[in-house]
Amino acid sequence: MRALCSTHLIGQALVICLAALVAMQLTDISTGTLWAVAGPSALACVWLCAKLKEPWAVPAGWVLQAGLFLTGFVVPMMFLVGVVFAGIWYGCVRVGRIIDTAKAAHAAAAE
Numbered sequence: 001m002r003a004l005c006s007t008h009l010i011g012q013a014l015v016i017c018l019a020a021l022v023a024m025q026l027t028d029i030s031t032g033t034l035w036a037v038a039g040p041s042a043l044a045c046v047w048l049c050a051k052l053k054e055p056w057a058v059p060a061g062w063v064l065q066a067g068l069f070l071t072g073f074v075v076p077m078m079f080l081v082g083v084v085f086a087g088i089w090y091g092c093v094r095v096g097r098i099i100d101t102a103k104a105a106h107a108a109a110a111e
Contacts, residue, residue, distance in 0.1 A: 001096025005061065006049040008092045012068065012085055013045035023075050041067060058093055065089050 020038035024031055045064060051057045069082025 001093065001100050002052040004092040004096040004099075005052050005058075005089070008085075008088055009045040009049050009061065009064075012064065013042040015081065015085070016042045016045065016068065016071075019071060019075060019078055019081070023071075027074055029074065061089055061093075062086075 016038050020034045023029065023034050023038075027034075041064070048057060048060055048064065051060075065082065065086040068085055069079060072079030072082060
């Protein structure tokens with residue numbers, strides 16, 4: 001699960017940075033304010049990659065997905081991007097757990 005979710009979070013960090021660049025052109029929100037929100041959000045995605053072993057990491061990932069969705073109030077297209085990324089996050093978590101279970105069963109059978 002960690003590999004899938006980490007890949008997703010890195011992609012999300014890139015999208016957050018690119019969305020901030022778009023928001024700079026499409027809104028009248030100051031550049032400093034945009035980067036004060038986008039910078040820590042992108043860093044949180046990268047930081048969460050290292051914390052995916054922790055039991056609270058998946059719920060924290062859902063919080064990041066909700067935050068990305070809420071950026072749609074600044075750039076409306078981000079509502080769609082947020083829904084897509086939340087769907088991908090759900091898939092990464094679900095498929096990742098299935099893979100982890102299969103790996104554990106395979107390792108137990110090999111012993």
